Amino acid sequence: xxxxxxxxxxxxxxxxxxxxxxxxxxxxxxxxxxxxxxxxxxxxxxxxxxxxxxxxxxxxxxxxxxxxxxxxxxxxxxxxxxxxxxxxxxxxxxxx
Numbered sequence: 001x002x003x004x005x006x007x008x009x010x011x012x013x014x015x016x017x018x019x020x021x022x023x024x025x026x027x028x029x030x031x032x033x034x035x036x037x038x039x040x041x042x043x044x045x046x047x048x049x050x051x052x053x054x055x056x057x058x059x060x061x062x063x064x065x066x067x068x069x070x071x072x073x074x075x076x077x078x079x080x081x082x083x084x085x086x087x088x089x090x091x092x093x094x095x096x
Contacts, residue, residue, distance in 0.1 A: 002037065003063050007053040008088040015082035016048050022078045023051055029071035035062020049084065 011019035023041055030039045038056035057063040066072065 001059060003055075003057040003060060004092045004094065005053070005055040005057070005063075006090045006092060007055065008090075009051045009053070009079075010047075010084040011049045011051075011079070011082050012084045013049060019049075019051065019079060019082055022075055026071060026075045029069070030066065033062070033066055033069070035059060035065060 009019070009023065020043070027039055027041050030036055035058040036055075037058055038054060040054045042052040042054070044050035044052070057066065
């Protein structure tokens with residue numbers, strides 16, 4: 001059963017380009033994972049510091065594996081000083 005996630009990441013003003021670079025590296029690495037069916041990055045047109053991920057994972061074990069990947073751990077370290085708040089993740093199902 002597929003897992004659908006929407007994740008929100010906001011950076012501090014003046015760090016948008018840096019955050020975007022880190023996010024793009026994360027997308028490149030994550031889309032290489034076997035369980036990754038979708039990993040798309042969007043940027044708000046109203047607030048350039050707001051980024052949104054739409055993710056689809058094949059199953060929970062695949063998502064669990066993703067959450068332990070070195071590239072995700074590196075990303076968390078890279079953004080520690082430029083993130084505004086925390087990453088908000090919504091686990092969803094498609095509405096019928």
